[in-house]
Amino acid sequence: MTEHEQGGETHEHGSEPPGFFDKPSTRKAVWIVLIVLCAGFALAGFVIDTHGYFAVEGFGAFYAIFGFIVFSFIVLAGQHLRKILMRPEDYYDD
Amino acid sequence: MTDLQAVLTSPGVIVVLTALVGMGLGPTARAAVYLAGLAVSALVLVGYEQGLAISFALVDAPYLSVDLTPLRVDRLSFIFALIFHIAAALNVIYAWRISDRVQDVAGLAYAGAAIGGALAGDLLTLFVYWEITAIASAFLVFAPGTRESFGAGMRYLVVQILSGLFLLAGLVLFVSSGRGMAFEAMSLTAASGELDFAALALFLAFGIKAAFPFLHNWLQDSYPKASITGSVVLSAFTTKLAVYALARGFPGADPLIYIGAAMTVFPVFFALIENNLRKVLAYSLNNQVGFMVCAVGVGTELAINGAAAHAFVHIIYKALLFMSMGAVLYRTGTVKATELGGLYRTMPATAVFCIIGAMSISAFPLFSGFVAKSLTMSALGYEGLFFVWLVLLFASAGVLEHSGIKIPYFAFFGHDSGKRPKEAPPQMLVAMGVAAALCIGIGVFPQALYAILPYDVKYQPYTAAHVVTQMQLLLFATLAFALLIKFKLYPDEVASTNLDFDWFYRVPGRALAGWVSGASGATFNAFWAIFSGRVHAIMERIYAVHGPEGQMARSWPIGFMALWTAILLGFVLVIAFFA
Numbered sequence: 001m002t003e004h005e006q007g008g009e010t011h012e013h014g015s016e017p018p019g020f021f022d023k024p025s026t027r028k029a030v031w032i033v034l035i036v037l038c039a040g041f042a043l044a045g046f047v048i049d050t051h052g053y054f055a056v057e058g059f060g061a062f063y064a065i066f067g068f069i070v071f072s073f074i075v076l077a078g079q080h081l082r083k084i085l086m087r088p089e090d091y092y093d094d
Numbered sequence: 095m096t097d098l099q100a101v102l103t104s105p106g107v108i109v110v111l112t113a114l115v116g117m118g119l120g121p122t123a124r125a126a127v128y129l130a131g132l133a134v135s136a137l138v139l140v141g142y143e144q145g146l147a148i149s150f151a152l153v154d155a156p157y158l159s160v161d162l163t164p165l166r167v168d169r170l171s172f173i174f175a176l177i178f179h180i181a182a183a184l185n186v187i188y189a190w191r192i193s194d195r196v197q198d199v200a201g202l203a204y205a206g207a208a209i210g211g212a213l214a215g216d217l218l219t220l221f222v223y224w225e226i227t228a229i230a231s232a233f234l235v236f237a238p239g240t241r242e243s244f245g246a247g248m249r250y251l252v253v254q255i256l257s258g259l260f261l262l263a264g265l266v267l268f269v270s271s272g273r274g275m276a277f278e279a280m281s282l283t284a285a286s287g288e289l290d291f292a293a294l295a296l297f298l299a300f301g302i303k304a305a306f307p308f309l310h311n312w313l314q315d316s317y318p319k320a321s322i323t324g325s326v327v328l329s330a331f332t333t334k335l336a337v338y339a340l341a342r343g344f345p346g347a348d349p350l351i352y353i354g355a356a357m358t359v360f361p362v363f364f365a366l367i368e369n370n371l372r373k374v375l376a377y378s379l380n381n382q383v384g385f386m387v388c389a390v391g392v393g394t395e396l397a398i399n400g401a402a403a404h405a406f407v408h409i410i411y412k413a414l415l416f417m418s419m420g421a422v423l424y425r426t427g428t429v430k431a432t433e434l435g436g437l438y439r440t441m442p443a444t445a446v447f448c449i450i451g452a453m454s455i456s457a458f459p460l461f462s463g464f465v466a467k468s469l470t471m472s473a474l475g476y477e478g479l480f481f482v483w484l485v486l487l488f489a490s491a492g493v494l495e496h497s498g499i500k501i502p503y504f505a506f507f508g509h510d511s512g513k514r515p516k517e518a519p520p521q522m523l524v525a526m527g528v529a530a531a532l533c534i535g536i537g538v539f540p541q542a543l544y545a546i547l548p549y550d551v552k553y554q555p556y557t558a559a560h561v562v563t564q565m566q567l568l569l570f571a572t573l574a575f576a577l578l579i580k581f582k583l584y585p586d587e588v589a590s591t592n593l594d595f596d597w598f599y600r601v602p603g604r605a606l607a608g609w610v611s612g613a614s615g616a617t618f619n620a621f622w623a624i625f626s627g628r629v630h631a632i633m634e635r636i637y638a639v640h641g642p643e644g645q646m647a648r649s650w651p652i653g654f655m656a657l658w659t660a661i662l663l664g665f666v667l668v669i670a671f672f673a
Contacts, residue, residue, distance in 0.1 A: 045566055049559060053472070057563065066487065067570040071571035085594070
């Protein structure tokens, strides 16, 4: 790539203080926020009427469970595609 | 203003001509002229009355009459033409002083052709603009000038031209069957139930550009290899012009529901294992167009609104995501996940804009994707298409995986690459900032978008049930991601090439083409050898007889002549003696 213009430089690890998102306290806070939000919206699903177009939507946590399972499935199952599809980076001679 | 003047001052023509004017200008003047041209063109567009159509009789004979309609403005063409203006303007800002003359001119001509195509009322005009988009956009793929981008550009051009040929075939079949050239809704089957080949040819032409499954690889092949600014431009126009053409030509065509649903799912898996983040975005683009194609297939007013709204917001957030990855590429020289990570430290603004794009495409409430995708999902609900709805819900979680989380996480967070590049240059930040503001603005004020949709809508995306269920889907999927990372179950990125359908034409197809070319060469040589051998043999015989050494050219000794003369004279003497 001829058009890129490099700025800054590459640092070795440990030559600077940890970035904001690398601090254990930040990571902990992110976890807490995520869990609180998940719990809150899961509960909210049972408080409000979630009935939509299909019967399954009537169950308050349908979307929560569906999202969790589908995401895990995509990641856990999808990576096995590499066994069939993965080739060296310069596989195509072009 | 006469009709001809109106056509010559229509948005498509203005923008293409503006692009050509810029050829002779310096980078700053060019950007200024381009923005001014786009503004004028947008004003012309907004000034049109809805329902305007300008037609000329191309052939007006008793047995055949064919009308040309170079300009048609209705609510469907308006929204696409408008968003194409916005995308083109964003790109002019982003590319200012970063791309070069060729790319600037090609990029805007490409945008102008897309605008002209959206406003075309007949198939011939559509065909002309269709081909300009193909040729102009190819320059953006060729732009980096590497061997890799040259190969991808050639493959890209072949596929785009193929699409144009199908369009031309459909046009010819339409005219020859006496149906004229008007570009209106059509059916894949004739009234008798037979397949209508004219419509089928158009369907394939649009399908190639919309990147239907098995016709899709040109997209993932070329977009990641285009220049930094090129991939931003490319992401906006070709596939969305195809979505427009499908919405115009085939609303409610059942096969589109299933084609679209398939398109939403399979790229999810390819995006998961892909290391090149611009290629991840290309797969994501495929998946997003799937939602639109599916909505076109449903074909109700709500669904067509969903397709148009999705195209509108998608162009903005997809451009934003490509712009952020372009900024990363510009500053670090790579967009490979294995070589990136931790860039939020020194590129915080780019990281924030990227996250806004990611949240928009994932359809978080208050972001633009939410207010558009809700229309499509509701349209599926109204029609009771449960399994299609489930597939699209599955794909929605997939979008969160590859575009919502993977792109920002691996570029800006994740494993620290140690790279500390400078923040993106100001023009990139301005373009990303405007796009991000539009993403949030549309998300917060959806009625502004709904007002320009093809059909009048009374739709409220922000109901408690909508917001809560969508937040559940996204938050619990995010929780799954966090847990998979925590327990090291999320696959590491690997520097690799992952095979897709294009393998069939790039490896066995190419070998077959090589074999066919070798075999036809050998066959020719064999026939030539036989033919030239025969000719050679004949020439040898002629030479043997008539050549300098031949019977007919032998030199006769004088003694031999004298002997023969004596024999002849003796013979004459004998005859004379007896006579």
